[in-house]
Amino acid sequence: MKFANIIVDISHEKLDKTFQYMIPEELEDQIEVGNLVTVPFGRGNRELSGYVIEISDEPAWDVSKLKYLIGIKEQEIKVESVLITLAGFIKERYGCTMSKALKTVIPVRESVKDKEKKYLRLAISREEAAKFYEKYSNRKNTVTRAKLIDELMHVEEIEWSAVVSKMAVSQAVIRGLEQAGIIKIVRSTVFRNPVGHYEQDERRLELNEEQRQVVSGIIRDMDEGNLKPKLIFGVTGSGKTEVYMEIIEHVIAQGKEVIVLIPEISLTFQTIKRFYRRFGDIVSIINSKLSKGERYDQFRRAREGDIKIMIGPRSALFTPFKNLGLIIIDEEHEGAYKSDSVPKYHARDVAIKRAQISHAAVVLGSATPAVSSYYHAKKGHYDLYTLTKRANKLSLPKVDIVDMRQELESGNRDIFSRQLKSLINEKLAKKEQVMLFINRRGYSSFISCRKCGTAVKCPHCDVSLTLHKRSNGDKLICHYCGYQIYAPKTCPSCGSKYIGKFGIGTEQVVEKVRQEFTEARVLRMDFDTTRGKGDYEAILSSFEQYEADILVGTQMIVKGHDFSNVTLVGILAADLSMFSSDYMAGERTFELLTQAAGRAGRGEKAGEVVIQTYNPEENCIVCAANQDYEHFYKNEIEYRELMTYPPVYDMMAILVTDKNEEFADFATKDIANRIEKSNLEGLRIIGPSKASISKINDVYRNVIYIKHPDADILIKVKNAILRYLDMVDAYKNLQIQFDFNPMGIY
Numbered sequence: 001m002k003f004a005n006i007i008v009d010i011s012h013e014k015l016d017k018t019f020q021y022m023i024p025e026e027l028e029d030q031i032e033v034g035n036l037v038t039v040p041f042g043r044g045n046r047e048l049s050g051y052v053i054e055i056s057d058e059p060a061w062d063v064s065k066l067k068y069l070i071g072i073k074e075q076e077i078k079v080e081s082v083l084i085t086l087a088g089f090i091k092e093r094y095g096c097t098m099s100k101a102l103k104t105v106i107p108v109r110e111s112v113k114d115k116e117k118k119y120l121r122l123a124i125s126r127e128e129a130a131k132f133y134e135k136y137s138n139r140k141n142t143v144t145r146a147k148l149i150d151e152l153m154h155v156e157e158i159e160w161s162a163v164v165s166k167m168a169v170s171q172a173v174i175r176g177l178e179q180a181g182i183i184k185i186v187r188s189t190v191f192r193n194p195v196g197h198y199e200q201d202e203r204r205l206e207l208n209e210e211q212r213q214v215v216s217g218i219i220r221d222m223d224e225g226n227l228k229p230k231l232i233f234g235v236t237g238s239g240k241t242e243v244y245m246e247i248i249e250h251v252i253a254q255g256k257e258v259i260v261l262i263p264e265i266s267l268t269f270q271t272i273k274r275f276y277r278r279f280g281d282i283v284s285i286i287n288s289k290l291s292k293g294e295r296y297d298q299f300r301r302a303r304e305g306d307i308k309i310m311i312g313p314r315s316a317l318f319t320p321f322k323n324l325g326l327i328i329i330d331e332e333h334e335g336a337y338k339s340d341s342v343p344k345y346h347a348r349d350v351a352i353k354r355a356q357i358s359h360a361a362v363v364l365g366s367a368t369p370a371v372s373s374y375y376h377a378k379k380g381h382y383d384l385y386t387l388t389k390r391a392n393k394l395s396l397p398k399v400d401i402v403d404m405r406q407e408l409e410s411g412n413r414d415i416f417s418r419q420l421k422s423l424i425n426e427k428l429a430k431k432e433q434v435m436l437f438i439n440r441r442g443y444s445s446f447i448s449c450r451k452c453g454t455a456v457k458c459p460h461c462d463v464s465l466t467l468h469k470r471s472n473g474d475k476l477i478c479h480y481c482g483y484q485i486y487a488p489k490t491c492p493s494c495g496s497k498y499i500g501k502f503g504i505g506t507e508q509v510v511e512k513v514r515q516e517f518t519e520a521r522v523l524r525m526d527f528d529t530t531r532g533k534g535d536y537e538a539i540l541s542s543f544e545q546y547e548a549d550i551l552v553g554t555q556m557i558v559k560g561h562d563f564s565n566v567t568l569v570g571i572l573a574a575d576l577s578m579f580s581s582d583y584m585a586g587e588r589t590f591e592l593l594t595q596a597a598g599r600a601g602r603g604e605k606a607g608e609v610v611i612q613t614y615n616p617e618e619n620c621i622v623c624a625a626n627q628d629y630e631h632f633y634k635n636e637i638e639y640r641e642l643m644t645y646p647p648v649y650d651m652m653a654i655l656v657t658d659k660n661e662e663f664a665d666f667a668t669k670d671i672a673n674r675i676e677k678s679n680l681e682g683l684r685i686i687g688p689s690k691a692s693i694s695k696i697n698d699v700y701r702n703v704i705y706i707k708h709p710d711a712d713i714l715i716k717v718k719n720a721i722l723r724y725l726d727m728v729d730a731y732k733n734l735q736i737q738f739d740f741n742p743m744g745i746y
Helices: 081-094 098-105 126-137 140-154 160-165 171-179 209-223 240-253 265-282 292-303 314-318 347-358 371-378 404-409 418-429 506-516 535-544 585-597 619-625 629-643 661-677 711-727
Strands: 003-008 018-022 036-041 046-056 116-122 183-189 230-234 257-261 283-285 309-312 324-330 361-366 383-387 398-403 433-437 446-449 466-468 475-477 484-486 499-502 522-525 550-553 566-571 608-613 650-658 684-696 699-708 735-740
Touching (some): 018 036, 209 230, 230 371, 240 257, 240 265, 265 309, 309 314, 314 347, 324 347, 347 361, 398 404, 398 418, 398 619, 418 566, 418 608, 585 608, 585 629, 608 619, 650 711, 661 684
Parallel strands (some): 230 383, 257 324, 522 550, 566 608
Antiparallel strands (some): 116 183, 684 699
């Protein structure tokens, strides 16, 4: 008899353990690690789904107390053991339940129907068919039968839809011939292909000497078994994508598969076009904008070997390839690679772990490497490769910093500096394109009363509401819980009519652009304009085909896009991300500004960039303007060393939440005291304190930070906290989240 240890697919914290079931004899040869199965659960024997994580010949319990599992869930994607191992890593590293880790890594089929194609074939010999043709062609009411039989005598099969539409044969006639045994209906599953409309193109760009050196170095390392992560540090426009494709071609030729991670869905459009041109039908994508059927089909195609290259954001990392050879993480510095929901994993760390399990290589690439990645490269944990020049021999754009304080003093209260306004007019006159970047969506940041100073806040969250223009009246919307109201005419607090807008968002920028540059065709790209499945591609394609002169957007427009006719990038408020209360604010600002500047001058025409700021002397702004990563890194790592922040120390945020504010405070202090009493050498504790947003959706939020140079110590503290909470009945429903090396402050 064989036994299966199973994780039941339910999220209740107390069920985060394995349950053992007996395997029925008739299923013993079919059950594999990773199968999704149905089991009877609890006293009522409710039928639940569970994951097989281990198969054993020995029972862990008295056999008389064990139940038989019911069966394998048909047509489910069976998960390889590597993904279950990866789930175990995520559970341990990021402090979630095994159930949630498994749900993250295992592509489970959702309630979608297979897409089928039906074909008609003869079920008899051609000689027999000829007799039926003779019989039916001599009768008026059976002519269509004769026509169909005649067609099938000359071709092997005909698609059902062609028979019904083009040949005008009714379904009743088809069924009649099938029942008579003359024809048969053949069904085949058709995979949905979200990239089938792209075209392949065999032409290739010639690599320059720098690119060739990087490609040959990485391929040599892989062939020699040196699978240490590789970091490609290349300036914007240095041709990192071409380097990736050369390495991928080498891996594919060895019969292996490749995952290419990109940080944003908005990058899919241009990335997939370039990859499909080179590799054709072996390329596909996975992202949240695909339908359930499309997502499921891409994972099935990967398992069955129809595709060899999967492109997409974080979820693409869990593509069930059987012979993975390479994982590429483009724009590896991006915060989008960190999950903001439980489990709060970082795709870079999980990719490195998956590569270790699969004996695959990892290549990271960026013009502005994450400080942590560059630190690991400097320490020798990663191999560093550099690209110092733009691939097409063009120079980097000319960057000017405009001090908006001086603009104000000179009487210019507009959102555009005089220099930016002049350059926009100049570019429009030359039929060149402009990108305007502001890191805030909506119309303005908030509404506040000039008399009493009160900002209109969300009643359920500790944040101000954001103004959005709507055709049926302006609305204030909470970007955390979705609460919304119509914008008030008077102050809700004191009744004053002196209530107005503060800050600026993408909607207001578009409005100002249309007022100032009346002939310009304007597109807007932010979260609100890209909710639909095809919105990203529609906006970017329209801009690429020069159907618009100016593209206004949030950070999604500055990440990796390549528009040859863009010669001016205007950064309207460089300070927005600089003064957030977290240790990565300077890094985030430097990355955004450098990446935004890198969108200009990527074709044959020279590029210009205008950075508008009220703090022109800030190091991260000056370094971004000069494209000087080394100087920025030197200053930033000295600050991290002084303050013992990642990557010098590892850090874990412990977020404690509850609907009862007093209980949340008590529990957080209790946990902090327990950590304090551990007396672990080198452990640093910050807090407990209220989170920076102390309430979201009527749930109160407290936080503790712990730091240590050894990540394993933080993992041990996390595990000790979970054991303690498990022993205290009062904490049964307490919500606690762990965030390893958070990319911001709670």
